[in-house]
Amino acid sequence: MKVPIGEHFKLPLLGKDVFIKLSREVGLKYDSKQGFMITPKTRLDLLVSVLQEALKEEVSFVLKCFICRAKTPCETCIYNNICDRKSVSPACICDSCKEKDNAFAQYSEKFLELSV
Amino acid sequence: MWVEKYRPASLAKLVGNEEARIGFLKWLRSWKPGGKAALLVGPPGIGKTATVHAAANELSYDVIELNASDARTKEKLQNALGPSIGNQALSGKPMILLDEVDGIFGRNDYGGMEFVMELMENTSVPLVMTANAQDSPKIGKIAYKAEVFRFQRLPPRLVELYLRSIIEKEHVKLDDESLQSIVLRSRGDVRSAVNDLQAAAFGLLEFEVEVPERDRMATINQAFQQLFDATNHVEALLALDSAPVDPKEKVRLVFASLVSSSLDIETRAEALEALSRADEIVGRIRRTQEWRQLRYLNTILAIGLFNAIQGKRLQFNADPVPWETKLRLWNEAKYFAQLGRTLGAILSISRKQFAEAYLPYFALILAKTEGGEKMLGRMGIDESTIKVIAKEGKKLLEALR
Numbered sequence: 262m263k264v265p266i267g268e269h270f271k272l273p274l275l276g277k278d279v280f281i282k283l284s285r286e287v288g289l290k291y292d293s294k295q296g297f298m299i300t301p302k303t304r305l306d307l308l309v310s311v312l313q314e315a316l317k318e319e320v321s322f323v324l325k326c327f328i329c330r331a332k333t334p335c336e337t338c339i340y341n342n343i344c345d346r347k348s349v350s351p352a353c354i355c356d357s358c359k360e361k362d363n364a365f366a367q368y369s370e371k372f373l374e375l376s377v
Numbered sequence: 378m379w380v381e382k383y384r385p386a387s388l389a390k391l392v393g394n395e396e397a398r399i400g401f402l403k404w405l406r407s408w409k410p411g412g413k414a415a416l417l418v419g420p421p422g423i424g425k426t427a428t429v430h431a432a433a434n435e436l437s438y439d440v441i442e443l444n445a446s447d448a449r450t451k452e453k454l455q456n457a458l459g460p461s462i463g464n465q466a467l468s469g470k471p472m473i474l475l476d477e478v479d480g481i482f483g484r485n486d487y488g489g490m491e492f493v494m495e496l497m498e499n500t501s502v503p504l505v506m507t508a509n510a511q512d513s514p515k516i517g518k519i520a521y522k523a524e525v526f527r528f529q530r531l532p533p534r535l536v537e538l539y540l541r542s543i544i545e546k547e548h549v550k551l552d553d554e555s556l557q558s559i560v561l562r563s564r565g566d567v568r569s570a571v572n573d574l575q576a577a578a579f580g581l582l583e584f585e586v587e588v589p590e591r592d593r594m595a596t597i598n599q600a601f602q603q604l605f606d607a608t609n610h611v612e613a614l615l616a617l618d619s620a621p622v623d624p625k626e627k628v629r630l631v632f633a634s635l636v637s638s639s640l641d642i643e644t645r646a647e648a649l650e651a652l653s654r655a656d657e658i659v660g661r662i663r664r665t666q667e668w669r670q671l672r673y674l675n676t677i678l679a680i681g682l683f684n685a686i687q688g689k690r691l692q693f694n695a696d697p698v699p700w701e702t703k704l705r706l707w708n709e710a711k712y713f714a715q716l717g718r719t720l721g722a723i724l725s726i727s728r729k730q731f732a733e734a735y736l737p738y739f740a741l742i743l744a745k746t747e748g749g750e751k752m753l754g755r756m757g758i759d760e761s762t763i764k765v766i767a768k769e770g771k772k773l774l775e776a777l778r
Contacts, residue, residue, distance in 0.1 A: 352396075
């Protein structure tokens, strides 16, 4: 399962115990209409182990570009082998934003915009 | 150092952990007396302390920083923080930062934890704590009562983005492959990535990523040789920073190189003095678990060593025993073993016992006794062994005189 970071996602029914674990110990936010969402308080390492145990399948994260919110091309990224997506901070940068001359300035501007 | 030069003045100049940074900024903006304390948790080198300082700077707070590892008793904490708690008029707009709060709760927690819990309840200024350990029960207690912001290592692409911004400002020429090597080495630790970048800019970094043992030794060799050949303090510090060994090993390798060197005795004494100061720090850290002091180790060692040996040739050597000595010991050991076997059997003792308790006296007696060598021959000891033991006896005799 690929778990998106920064947007809601749905899970199959996993039982009361898993739900309690996910919301109390893992720190997932839950909305009955939209589903689960990862927040800064979420323990991603724990989320992976709880979900893997409950779903019996590999769980990985999909990072998004902090500037344009596009999905980052993890599979073709040069750092794919060393980037432990369950333990890194959730936003990344996509190829097109990274290639721009003023990429860091744009990144900073986006941060300012969101932190107001 | 570039890590200091590029210490961010505002939160927007940091990278990674965006939501945690925004969350912390919002917490600080909306903080009111009686509000919750903040706890920033995550591995070292990812910007927790930098976030606190940058946010404080943006919101005009004066940070009263206390390295919790330095003051772990209730009394010390009280003395250090007492005046600033509830005394806003005197200190402007204060904010308390207990950096690396896990240090308070080490082996010697003399009421530190209790004090922090009280402080969290009663402080009239924002209280911010940082911690590396996420899962310790004591941090758990603090986390339960605080607003927690979890910081994680950075995705490598963001580390690259940050390094590129420094490269641009410093007008450094670095090919993509080298930059990527630095990013890979850093494993999401921005501080170490910036240090490596500076080392690379000074031509002091060997670019290896998955380093096999043989290459790792080559890198260690090169880093220490660069430390010994440094022409200024910064070069020395960067070289030592780039050596991929733990602090204890750094001290051992410098020691090995010094004692096996041909430096004059005064220079060696001065360098060993600098090394002993570094060794004291390593020992203190191991005893007290105050890992924050590690940041001073490289500086003290690199600068002390540079001052002691500058302009003189020191060759890196990982082994403190010179090769000639080792060769002699190895050769002689064969003879001593033979002697121990033969005489041990006669005396009904082991070879080891003979070597440890009897050999020096035996050699001395042999050197003092007329015809002792012939007597050994009659006992079946071969001529080469007799020569070695006789020589050893003479040396001992001279030493005793």
